[in-house]
Amino acid sequence: MIAASAGPIDTERLRLEPLVERDLAEVHAIYADPDTWRHLPSGRHLDAATTAAMLERSARSWRAAGVGTWVVRRNDAEARRLGASAATVLGTAAATAIDGGMLNLGYRFAPAAWGSGYASEAAAAVLAAAGEAAPARTLTARVLVGNPASIRVLERLGLELRWSGGGTGGGSTGAAALERRIYADRALDDEQLRALIALG
């Protein structure tokens, strides 16, 4: 039986904790901020219910695969170093179960936290957690070509480019009409690749 949620993950500068209901207001503020959707304005969360649905997806993923969405904060030492609060949510990092025996890697940080390597540090921790909890699942990530910071994070993680293209339609956010890339930690079979392309 896979746990419905896991404990925290500590990295050098960060503490990752599974997303819970009391985080939703802070997480929603990040997902509702147009600056965190510059590359895909249609994806912005327009209401709190859209963010609450993330919690549902995360819980389902935890039950299915032992991983889901984590909320990322500075640890005490990093907060002290910067004179900042360790309570502030910096962003999220997630490995979410999707069809085809795969995980989808995702992250979104508040603009004030960009440029310090936090996304790379958190995503590396999630990648390691996924490798432990769900080693049989292929870890994948979809990114728009117009999002070079995210591409850089994926490449620093060592994920490999498996497909690039665009303008094929499908998906729910309009991403399918844009030029994009698919990365994964291992080879994808045709069915997996088709499914990922269809997600947009």
Ligand SMILES: CC(C)(COP(=O)(O)OP(=O)(O)OC[C@H]1O[C@@H](n2cnc3c(N)ncnc32)[C@H](O)[C@@H]1OP(=O)(O)O)[C@@H](O)C(=O)NCCC(=O)NCCS
């Ligand atoms: C993508 C995102 C998570 C990166 O967060 P971050 O904490 O600044 O990321 P990091 O500092 O770990 O790494 C970013 C890397 O991109 C690089 N980068 C940033 N802007 C860039 C640009 N315009 N062009 C090229 N590289 C860029 C940085 O230099 C850094 O690489 P380096 O460490 O080799 O110097 C953040 O910008 C974000 O939340 N964006 C909005 C949400 C989003 O796009 N999520 C991903 C959807 S696929």
